[in-house]
Amino acid sequence: MGDNFLREHAVYQIYPISFADGNGDGKGDLKGVISKLDYLENLGIKIIWLSPIYVSPMFDFGYDIEDYYNINPMFGTMEDFDLLMEETKKRGIRVVMDLVVNHTSDHHKWFKEALSNPESPYRDYYVFKKGKKDEKGRELPPNNWQSCFTGSAWEKVEGEDNMYYLHLFTKYQPDLNWHNEKVLEEVEKIICFWMDKGVYGFRCDVISEIYKESYEDGKKRKLGDPVGSEHYVATQGNHDILKRIRKDVIEPRGGVLIGECGGGITPEDGIKYLQDELDTFFQFDTQLCYKNGLSSKISMKKFKKILIEWQTKVDYNGNYFENHDQHRSTNKYVHGKHTDIGAKMLLTMLFTLRGVPFIYMGQEVGARDYPKGLPLEECSDCVTHSVYKLARDKFHAPKAFSMMMARKNGRDDTRAPMAFDQSEGHGFSALGVKPWQRYNPYSETYNYEAEKDDPHSIVNYFKKVNQLREGNQILIDGKIDFLDTDDKILNYVRVLNHEGYMVILNLTDKKVKYPYGFERIEKEHVLANYDDEAKFLRPYEARVYKINKKEEK
Numbered sequence: 348m349g350d351n352f353l354r355e356h357a358v359y360q361i362y363p364i365s366f367a368d369g370n371g372d373g374k375g376d377l378k379g380v381i382s383k384l385d386y387l388e389n390l391g392i393k394i395i396w397l398s399p400i401y402v403s404p405m406f407d408f409g410y411d412i413e414d415y416y417n418i419n420p421m422f423g424t425m426e427d428f429d430l431l432m433e434e435t436k437k438r439g440i441r442v443v444m445d446l447v448v449n450h451t452s453d454h455h456k457w458f459k460e461a462l463s464n465p466e467s468p469y470r471d472y473y474v475f476k477k478g479k480k481d482e483k484g485r486e487l488p489p490n491n492w493q494s495c496f497t498g499s500a501w502e503k504v505e506g507e508d509n510m511y512y513l514h515l516f517t518k519y520q521p522d523l524n525w526h527n528e529k530v531l532e533e534v535e536k537i538i539c540f541w542m543d544k545g546v547y548g549f550r551c552d553v554i555s556e557i558y559k560e561s562y563e564d565g566k567k568r569k570l571g572d573p574v575g576s577e578h579y580v581a582t583q584g585n586h587d588i589l590k591r592i593r594k595d596v597i598e599p600r601g602g603v604l605i606g607e608c609g610g611g612i613t614p615e616d617g618i619k620y621l622q623d624e625l626d627t628f629f630q631f632d633t634q635l636c637y638k639n640g641l642s643s644k645i646s647m648k649k650f651k652k653i654l655i656e657w658q659t660k661v662d663y664n665g666n667y668f669e670n671h672d673q674h675r676s677t678n679k680y681v682h683g684k685h686t687d688i689g690a691k692m693l694l695t696m697l698f699t700l701r702g703v704p705f706i707y708m709g710q711e712v713g714a715r716d717y718p719k720g721l722p723l724e725e726c727s728d729c730v731t732h733s734v735y736k737l738a739r740d741k742f743h744a745p746k747a748f749s750m751m752m753a754r755k756n757g758r759d760d761t762r763a764p765m766a767f768d769q770s771e772g773h774g775f776s777a778l779g780v781k782p783w784q785r786y787n788p789y790s791e792t793y794n795y796e797a798e799k800d801d802p803h804s805i806v807n808y809f810k811k812v813n814q815l816r817e818g819n820q821i822l823i824d825g826k827i828d829f830l831d832t833d834d835k836i837l838n839y840v841r842v843l844n845h846e847g848y849m850v851i852l853n854l855t856d857k858k859v860k861y862p863y864g865f866e867r868i869e870k871e872h873v874l875a876n877y878d879d880e881a882k883f884l885r886p887y888e889a890r891v892y893k894i895n896k897k898e899e900k
């Protein structure tokens with residue numbers, strides 16, 4: 348599987364509320380996106396992915412859709428969207444939309460109808476089930492499943508006797524019933540509507556979890572996966588639905604499907620997804636290998652092992668370090684003080700691994716988390732608040748500890764307004780406008796204007812790695828082989844038709860020795876994040892070489 352255009356170009360993710368404010372209300376919008384297309388073109392971007400822009404009460408910032416066919420007035424109008432399609436087309440940029448169909452918003456007319464009239468056909472668009480009773484006759488939800496966002500996955504229906512509806516996320520996001528053929532028909536209609544408007548494809552939200560195979564109680568699978576997930580992650584029904592969608596509406600229109608595949612999918616599941624379902628997908632294993640349960644830092648030793656497994660078993664991964672749900676990569680994957688060099692090392696890896704590189708807005712300039720996070724009252728993410736509440740109410744944890752866990756799991760850091768320059772509004776909004784979330788003080792340093800003329804800046808390094816991959820068949824199609832080194836180093840080659848690249852990355856903030864025999868390999872320097880070469884690999888040093896290699900038969 349794999350559409351060529353998608354294989355050939357990195358994808359740049361835009362979180363619309365935080366990208367660029369075109370109408371001066373402190374919130375990003377479509378006019379803002381249009382105003383930054385020259386910026387994106389200048390970076391060499393060919394594909395953008397827009398997080399949801401549909402009508403939504405925004406409880407989960409658009410991942411709760413009220414109307415799939417209209418633009419959220421906060422982001423503009425359908426005319427703005429049409430203009431965006433025209434302007435992107437002029438620049439050879441393709442647009443990927445977010446498709447959120449595990450659930451709708453509780454404001455969606457289907458759900459309202461399902462609630463107000465149990466006899467309506469829309470009742471079966473969702474999952475309504477009777478609760479259970481324990482031995483003392485107390486009411487319990489239909490099963491023990493947990494929401495991915497804490498608490499039970501069931502919400503009691505007001506005014507009905509012992510009736511619940513399923514929500515794998517917040518109670519404002521009722522799950523759709525994918526056993527109902529009508530739901531599939533509705534979703535295919537939505538896909539066609541946007542593809543007919545010129546959209547290139549979809550990033551499919553939690554797509555590995557849409558088809559619930561049974562509603563039995565769950566056993567806990569592994570740390571981090573909510574109870575019940577074995578009944579709905581990567582089920583055969585899920586694969587069948589994706590095959591249908593691909594065949595019915597995506598293939599005839601030449602589009603792409605990018606899956607967000609959470610819930611602890613395995614590389615074997617991933618292989619199936621790539622057969623005739625998805626073009627590429629995101630797994631979470633490389634995001635979740637923290638040093639320990641409390642730490643918000645990744646263990647690079649664990650990361651290396653997991654990454655190699657995914658890279659060697661699965662043909663074309665969606666590679667990413669950042670998105671609107673994750674902390675900035677310099678905070679999460681880079682330890683110690685060499686954060687700029689670390690950011691460049693991660694970019695080198697992202698653009699030389701096999702698979703599609705996904706970049707999150709701001710990553711190109713080395714954006715950071717807030718220095719100390721935001722105070723709880725300024726956090727707008729529902730996850731931050733639910734984790735804080737859980738820690739305080741259920742575990743009686745102290746405030747500071749609860750806040751630490753809320754920040755680790757919460758998503759406010761990564762959703763700060765974008766910084767294009769050093770002006771008061773950072774090129775995100777106009778002077779004097781209060782942004783919807785406060786600017787990050789690091790915006791003063793990490794922004795395009797401050798970096799553009801500095802040959803050593805992160806953004807200029809980003810341009811180089813992006814250019815290196817563009818049109819480079821070895822990096823696009825070459826196979827990947829990992830060399831045996833100690834845990835501190837990641838060393839791999841990409842080879843196609845006897846030509847190749849060798850990449851060596853120091854994953855630590857310490858000096859480390861080159862692998863034994865490395866200097867004897869015949870190779871030609873292509874790119875590095877230090878100006879010169881030393882006897883040791885310096886903290887987070889990244890080097891890319893051209894090699895000639897006979898392909899093994």
Ligand code: NOJ
Binds near residue numbers: 607
């Ligand atoms: C994954 C999205 O990336 C996240 O932002 C959202 O909260 C959940 N899915 C629920 O839609």
